[in-house]
Each structure stands twice: as C-alpha cells, then as structure tokens.
Amino acid sequence: MTSDLKDHYDIAHFIDTFALGHYARVLDAVDQHTRQLLAFKVMRQEHLNGAELRWEYRAFPHEAELLMRLADNPSVVRLHDCGYIESTSDSPTDGGMVSYGKNVRAFALEAREYGAKGWRPYLALENLPRAHNLLYLMKPSRPDVRWRLPSEEGIALAMQFATLLQLAHKNGIVYLDHKLEHVYWDGQRLRVIDLNSSRVLENNLNDDAQIRTDIHNLCVGILYPIFTGLSPLKTALRAQPSSMQE
Secondary structure, three states, rough: EEEOOOEEEEEEEEOOOOOOOOOOOEEEEEEEEOEEEEEEEOOHHHHHOOOOOHHHHHHHHHHHHHHHOOOOOOOOOOEEEEEEEEEOOOOOOOEEEOOOOOHHHHHHHHHHHHOOOOOOEEEEEOOOOOEHHHHHHHHHOOOOOOOOOOOHHHHHHHHHHHHHHHHHHOOOOOOOOOOHEEEEOOOOOOOEEEOOOOOOOOOOOHHHHHHHHHHHHHHHHHHHHHHOOOOOOOOOOOOOOOOOOO
C-alpha cells in the first residue's frame, strides 16, 4: 500500500561522505513509529533506466535477501525494512513510498513494476556509529603516519570475520567485497555492511575457487591493513585485493 515517506521516516543528513559508494547514498533516518535511528540506503538517481532494471537496481533486493539469510550471525548489519520511494531527490524527505518490511520476496517481485515508474529502491538498516568504521578509525591524520589495531584486537576481529565467512560459505554465499569502509569494530565486536556485491553460489555450494578468493580478499583487504597499518599496494590506506601470489 502506498503511503507518504515522511509518515514513516524523518530523514536527515548524509552519513556516507567519508566513503562514498557507487550504488547508493546513505542518510540518517528516524523511524516515526519506533523512534529508532536507522541508516536509510537509497539507490542513486543516475542508475534509473526505465523498464530495464540495471544491475544497481537489482542489487537492492539481492542484498536484502542475503541480509536475511545471514541474520543469525551477530556480525551482519540488521535489515529493518525495504521498499521503494517516489522522490528523485538525493536527500528525499517526502513523496510516495511502499514498504515491505522484511518481506524481501515481495520486494524483489515488485522491482520491475516500480523501476518502470521511476521509483527507487531503499533499505532501512541498523545505524552503526561512524567512529567504529575501520576506514574512519585507521585513516592517518598525517601523510607519514599509519595506524593499526592492537594485535589482540586484530586477532579477535579476524576470528569473528572467519566465523561469519564460515556461515556464509555454508549458505552458499561469498562476501568478496572486503574493504575497510565496510567493517565496523568497537574494540570487541565486529559488524559488516554492504552485501550488494556478494554472490550466491547457486550451482555449486562447494565452489573452492570462489571460497578461496573470499578468504584471500579478507586477508588482503582487511587483515593486512589492520595488522600493519599499510595498504598491500603501498599507496593509499584503502586496501585493494592484489594477486593471489602477492
């Protein structure tokens, strides 16, 4: 049922400015019914393409499905709601919306209809503190300085991430998109966001090549910089997966 966005969410400022993504913008939002602070992730306007759904559009139902499949792991960010909005603003505050809650099947089935109308998909997610984001935590304040996590914290983070990947691989999911800006750490507990680039191993749940790549990307994209404070490519702090040999 169509309703008005402002009746569901009070949307405020952008919270993704320190690590902009390709798919979406993310804003602070307060659920008008529960007063809970959420992260409102909405597809960028430039990815609309009429009746033909671009992969960026399809990534939203895809991510919602994976979030629900991995909801038993405490390290995965929580999905609260998914749906479509009518507004074309980068910072939407009103206009029509349709909400599916956690019914990701219905959300996916309606994608083509709402894409043809020019409506954009959104996810309402658990809002994680910026101060816990690894890229934000480890970004140097001077060009000659690199920070790293204490070794005992790095080991705890690595073990929690390994447990998450173990569950994901058993469910036929490879995360793949291992970047510091996707990882939150409060000193004790790991939280991971952005499953829009993750893949489902539909035909072969024991795809060793994909699973090896996932573990490799964890080692290169997350573990190397948190233990050394360096990028594996020795350029920016933002780690990029290098070759398997490297």
